[in-house]
Amino acid sequence: MKKEILARSLVVFFIIIAISIPFVGRWLISRKQGTIIDLHARTFENGGWSMDTLQTRVGVPIRIRMTSEDVVHGFAIGGYEMIPLEVPPGEFVETTLTFDKPGEYTFFCNRWCSPNHTRMRGIIEVMP
Ligand SMILES: [Cu+2]
Known part of the structure; x- marks a missing residue:
């Protein structure tokens, strides 16, 4: 049960990371420029x-x-x-x-x- 929760949490975590990559990229570019x-x-x-x-x-x-x-x-x-x-x-x-x-x-x-x-x-x- 604990492993399943951990696995689901990891999937959610990676989805959030994947969604945020373009926004973080744009933010870094705007900071530089x-x-x-x-x-x-x-x-x-x-x-x-x-x-x-x-x-x-x-x-x-x-x-x-x-x-x-x-x-x-x-x-x-x-x-x-x-x-x-x-x-x-x-x-x-x-x-x-x-x-x-x-x-x-x-x-x-x-x-x-x-x-x-x-x-x-x-x-x-x-x-x-
Ligand atoms: Cu003038």
Whole structure:
């Protein structure tokens, strides 16, 4: 009787392991690649960036997938060495950022997109 319970328990255990393998795999991949953040750009008059504060930790990659909902925008970060990106309407542009120092970094649109273009900015908070 005890052997039968043990055998049934083992079967259940292996079924649970087999079911969880794909989820664990995806979790490990997402940990390695970092969190994906969807960031939508609109002219300041139409709402500006869809998020004005992004957060990450030193050394943890942050993946940002950007698109524009109207005109061509740009993406650049003050104090972070990167080639500014062009964010065309209807297309997705992805970048991965890893910060080596804590602090607040300003991200902004670097393309003239409207009279309030210079107000299109946000903060990336990098915690230790
Ligand atoms: Cu702009």
